[in-house]
Amino acid sequence: MVTSLYSLEVEKLSWPKGDTFLTFLQHYNINNKLYFDLEKEDKELCSEIRAGARYYLTKNENNELVQVLIEVSEEMQLQIYKDDDGYKFTTVPIVFDEVVETVTIPITLSPYQDILNQTSNSELANEFIRAYSGSVNFKYMRKNDKIIIKYRQKVRMGQYHGTPEIISSVVQIRKKKYFIFKNEDDGRYYNDKGKSLTSYFFKVPLTYSRISSRFTKKRWHPVLKRYRAHLGIDYAAPRGRAIYSAANGRIIFRGRKGGYGNVIKIAHKNGYVTLYAHQSRFKSGLKRGSRVRKGQLIGYVGTTGVSTGPHLHFGLYKNGRAIDPSRIIRVTKTKLKGTAKKKFLKYTKSLAQELMEKKDEPTQKVLNLKKIESKSILKSKA
Numbered sequence: 001m002v003t004s005l006y007s008l009e010v011e012k013l014s015w016p017k018g019d020t021f022l023t024f025l026q027h028y029n030i031n032n033k034l035y036f037d038l039e040k041e042d043k044e045l046c047s048e049i050r051a052g053a054r055y056y057l058t059k060n061e062n063n064e065l066v067q068v069l070i071e072v073s074e075e076m077q078l079q080i081y082k083d084d085d086g087y088k089f090t091t092v093p094i095v096f097d098e099v100v101e102t103v104t105i106p107i108t109l110s111p112y113q114d115i116l117n118q119t120s121n122s123e124l125a126n127e128f129i130r131a132y133s134g135s136v137n138f139k140y141m142r143k144n145d146k147i148i149i150k151y152r153q154k155v156r157m158g159q160y161h162g163t164p165e166i167i168s169s170v171v172q173i174r175k176k177k178y179f180i181f182k183n184e185d186d187g188r189y190y191n192d193k194g195k196s197l198t199s200y201f202f203k204v205p206l207t208y209s210r211i212s213s214r215f216t217k218k219r220w221h222p223v224l225k226r227y228r229a230h231l232g233i234d235y236a237a238p239r240g241r242a243i244y245s246a247a248n249g250r251i252i253f254r255g256r257k258g259g260y261g262n263v264i265k266i267a268h269k270n271g272y273v274t275l276y277a278h279q280s281r282f283k284s285g286l287k288r289g290s291r292v293r294k295g296q297l298i299g300y301v302g303t304t305g306v307s308t309g310p311h312l313h314f315g316l317y318k319n320g321r322a323i324d325p326s327r328i329i330r331v332t333k334t335k336l337k338g339t340a341k342k343k344f345l346k347y348t349k350s351l352a353q354e355l356m357e358k359k360d361e362p363t364q365k366v367l368n369l370k371k372i373e374s375k376s377i378l379k380s381k382a
């Protein structure tokens with residue numbers, strides 16, 4: 001898609017598989033000093049560029065790069081721009097709106113297909129199926145059984161942006177109702193009795209000396225006068241310290257990854273992925289596709305990729321979106337108890353009522369946001 005910005009063309013593109021921040025610089029004849037001079041946190045962010053990520057390119061009439069904005073998370077993008085003394089790097093927050101929708105969906109085909117038909121939001125359909133996985137057998141659903149979902153969705157320039165968040169939902173099969181609610185305190189789904197629908201947990205992947213950098217989606221840096229992000233936890237530990245898989249899963253990446261150095265990525269149940277960066281070396285005998293168990297040795301702490309002291313950068317992703325690992329690791333119970341349970345039940349009681357009030361509402365037509373074309377990238381420049 002091409003739109004006009006002053007006299008320049010802005011192209012909206014999707015990041016090619018196999019390309020990195022450095023290959024991008026090379027392609028546009030930008031000195032790679034721009035990358036090597038970056039601070040550790042920014043170098044790590046450059047390694048968060050994923051194949052398929054959206055980016056917006058502006059070139060001048062001589063086909064030189066004037067500006068590029070590259071999405072690295074739902075909230076942050078990298079910006080390279082040219083001024084009088086050459087190319088500069090900065091990070092820019094993505095401007096988006098959030099809408100909260102409640103949809104009532106009678107079953108005609110299957111939950112996945114009906115959610116998709118009704119909302120044109122495949123991410124919502126995926127998240128719904130994942131949230132209920134193992135707790136409801138959808139094959140017992142019959143025509144005219146119902147699903148009601150209340151969810152929060154980011155919207156950017158007239159398009160769905162990122163993964164929707166289910167706030168509350170109910171599946172009604174004949175007379176029986178199956179509720180789920182997201183608990184804001186730990187980001188997990190629970191039923192109406194306060195029982196967790198996810199019965200496995202992540203383990204801290206090493207014995208560490210201290211946490212040298214915490215997770216932050218977007219933090220104002222008063223000296224640099226811009227927002228920065230750190231999409232994981234840095235655990236400082238001596239070189240060679242053992243790193244263990246945080247949960248059962250399968251290795252989906254094992255190799256070099258820019259600022260992250262030697263990286264292993266492991267896919268787990270329910271759309272979770274963990275990332276272990278800066279390793280000095282990998283445990284031998286493991287490769288892409290290998291199954292690993294929770295607590296299994298996968299590699300050793302090092303400093304590859306960045307030049308500060310030895311540490312493990314540990315990332316956690318849900319449906320491709322970076323989330324704070326400390327929220328998931330901290331939780332050790334499958335059932336809420338005591339005051340946490342009281343608070344949760346109070347919070348969910350009104351949500352359940354609200355959902356059931358919508359049960360006889362006619363099928364609403366949700367705005368098909370994806371059909372609206374984006375007009376300009378000016379709004380995304382904060």
Ligand SMILES: [Zn+2]
Pocket residue numbers: 044213230232233234313314
């Ligand atoms: Zn880090």
